[in-house]
Amino acid sequence: MFTGLIEEIGVLRSVQRRGEAMILTISANKVLADVKMGDSISVNGVCLTVVEFDRNGFSVDVMPETFRLTNLKSIKQGSSLNLERAMMAGGRFGGHLVQGHVDGTGTIKGRIAEANAVVFTIEPNDPQLLRHVVQQGSVTLDGISLTVIAVDRDACAFSVSIIPHTLRETVLQHKHPGDTLNIECDILGKYVDHLLNFRDSHSSPTRKAGGLTESILRDNGFM
Template identity: 80%
Template sequence: MFTGLIEEMGVLRAVQRRGEAMILTISASKVLADVKLGDSISVNGVCLTVVEFDRYSFSVDVMPETYRLTNLHSIPSGSALNLERAMMAGGRFGGHLVQGHVDGTGTIKERSTQANAIVFTVEPNDVQIMRHVVQQGSITLDGISLTVVSADRESGHFTVSIIPHTLRETVLQNKHPGHTLNIECDILGKYVDHLLSMRDTQPAKQSGGLTESILRDNGFM
């Protein structure tokens, strides 16, 4: 679990490809301070597992499902990457609940300036993602916890507003129209939508209260 507050920008040093499988080697500093094999690190919003590390870099495996759903396969060596370690219990929770399980990618359609803010207009490559994009709700773009400013389902795009600090400290500084972003919608909204859809499609059952089997059947256990 992550919060969407980027700790540092690393650099993609090497990419090993075998079909739709990859091994990425990323140089970093802060996230390596207490790293262990098997740790989870969010890389541009994608939860990946550390399989090797040294004092200056770490390596992660990318499996075919992640290859297909994210933009990691199109990022060239030398590119900056947003990095965040998994959150620790007891720490400050400044963003929102982020799993690092990307729903899909989106394309930046417009980047503009409004006073001290930079506004990005993003069009998901899968229009179904808009179902879970809520105005004033939370969304994660390349691992960054952001607030949705507007969501237009008819045109199939949404906007987010970035403060200068966020722009400087993340890969958004290098993102312009035509670039892609990894999108993760708010997990709470996805669970609510799932439960409502299950209610609408399953035959009515006699109410017996909340049970362990109901929680398990609906993905909470």
């Protein structure tokens, strides 16, 4: 489990690719402070397991499912990567509950400066992901815990506003329209949606299971 607060930007030292499987070796500093074999480290929002490390970096395996579902398939030697260690019990919880289980990717459609912030507009490659994206709710982009400021369902896109600190301390500083980002939707919304749809699909053969809506949340006591 992670919080979505990036600890440092690592650099891809090497990538060994065998079909849709990869071994990534990443240069890092802060996340190595107490690293052990088998530890979980979020790499661009993907929970990966440390299989080897030295004083300058660590290596992780990427399986075919992760290769297909995330933007790790497009990274190259020298690429910058967001890194975060798994959260410690008793530590401050500054972001939101992040599993490191990416739901899909999205393409940046806009990057616009607004006063001291930069607004990114993202179009999910799978439109169904928007059912779990709520205005003023949480979303994870390349491992970064962010707040959704707008959802445009007609354009199948949503927007987030990035403060200078977040831009400076994450790979978003290098991202521009056309680039892809890993998306992990809020786990709470996904579970509520699953439970409601599971109940609907088993309670009545004539009732068609639908998506999570405001009326469903209200009828079931969530609002």
